[in-house]
Amino acid sequence: MSKSPNFIAAALLACALVAPALAQQKADARGGPRYHIGRAPTADEIRGWDIDVRPDGQGLPEGKGTVAQGEKLFMDNCSTCHGEFGEGNGRWPVLAGGKGSLTSDNPVKTVGSYWPYASTVFDYVRHAMPYGNAESFSVDEYYALVAYVLYLNDVVTDQNFELTNKNLATLKMPNEQGFVMDDRATSERSFWQKDPCMKDCIAPVKITGRAAVIDVTPEDGKDGKPRGVE
């Protein structure tokens, strides 16, 4: 049981806080053989690709945009998939709403109901949006879009609110405290067993559910016959 990588992963994280263990690990990462293959990127090359953003604001580019500016951009570029109010169209992601739904039968995970950090919105939207035309907006436009998405989620409430590289990291998201570290190693201890049961382990069972009742399996061809029963 102690060999479980679940435990190891947890232990490693713990290790990260322990200076001697960490120093050892880092020494290893610096002390290996060198091959002198490749070159150093220029500052310009790094600048072009270095677009990630962290919850503490590290990585945010200088810029600004208001909710109102973002609303127009959103209507023109995003609402077809996400809906004008972030309610989502078809199977495209719902961006807003879902408050109080996480313990329900139908959790709706939106920026407001689920995402712990505003930085994630900026990081993701700049990486991947607009869908099919990624990284095509200016930095200010991305600030405006993120401001509007936060507005849709009541994280900011003023239409004139201006999101900037200075204030983004100060915004608190409703579900920031909603996450815990992976605890499978302790919460699921019962799954580690010395000798799994082999005989008369449970009472005789009955069928309680059938895929054929829900019946959403893709079919082959027009007659819908799966292979093997031709």
Next chain:
Amino acid sequence: MSKMDSPRKSRRSFLAAGAGVAASVLAKPALAGAGNPANQPPNVPEWSKSLGEGVAVRPYGKPSKFEKEVIRRDVEWLTASRESSVSFTPLHELEGIITPNGLCFERHHGGIAEIDPADHRLMIHGLVERPLILTLDELKRYPRVNRIHFMECAANSGMEWRGAQLNGCQFTHGMIHCVQYTGVSLRTLLEEAGVKTNGKWLLVEGADAAAMDRSLPIEKALDDCIIAYKMNGEALYPEQGYPMRLVVPGWQGNLWVKWLRRIKVGDQPWHTREETSKYTDLLPNGKARRFTWSMDAKSVITSPSPQAPIKHGKGFTIVSGLAWSGNGKVKRVDVSLDGGRNWWPARLDGPVLDKALTRFYYEFDWNGEPLLLQSRVQDETGYVQPSKAELRKIRGVNSIYHNNGIQTWHVQANGEVENVEVA
């Protein structure tokens, strides 16, 4: 992969209404697959009398045209578009532990990036002594490693949390593949760049239109991760990240960033979209587990299964299946014919490798009575694959990810097989 509530499309007749039809077909096995008698003994078949195609007519080989059903398939209702969707590996048609490259399931977030390797660059920067930019050719000059590992989407079986839903292990378990990767140990490159003492996390990022980014702890990066450019001996397929991808053995597939373009070393995780809005496991109390990287031990019987019914009737029958664990090697697999009441040891055959698929068999004389087939793996850490009920007791049904519960196939007297739940 978060679409748990499927539309109630009730259009299929095979199992619901077609039991009688199917039974009548199965009652005539000589006709099913009878083929053309002119090509069978005592006659000499046409292909024995005339010349076939010569060498290099098929310069890059393809499977026999009679195997055209052996393909990846998607589930249309699952996602809004094919560019951000998943296709599934036809596990029921495969044997051994290696997945052919053309059948490895796909998961894209912005479509398949078609990248000219001459233009592709891998950049390593951040908290390092010597930032690096590498071409594919330069990457190939570093010492190489070859390792066989499974790669499983954390949402594999995710559609089954609330109950049996899809008839076929291609769809219930097909978000997994296992290939031999060739590439450079990530540790080698991090040593070349020289990670600073405060470097604790990596941001790994892809070059496709999703530019997916994930945070990876440095301990895992230095342990067994690979930047791979070959799979099963040939170049990565575009849908698998050509020209290079990250390999993170035993950990959820989302971390195995395809079309890898950038590695940034930092001192904290980034909490990207993929590790907050997705790939966090929502529990019944409304809290969600984060950084649930490793894939727990799991197994599935690939044949017989709904797409691979028993066509031979009663008699000697081979149960074939796959087992794996993100925690290490498979130690044992047991098979039940009665829904988990009694278990029999299965036979592991072929290599049993660390964080790789393992093939198992259970051979028995089927008396033609209905079965409730299950498999249960135990890995070398002692972890035993739980029943779905045990799993739901702890996780509820909203976690989407990491559904490694025991699968039940109902083998009917006529040989048809259905995905069911038992209690």
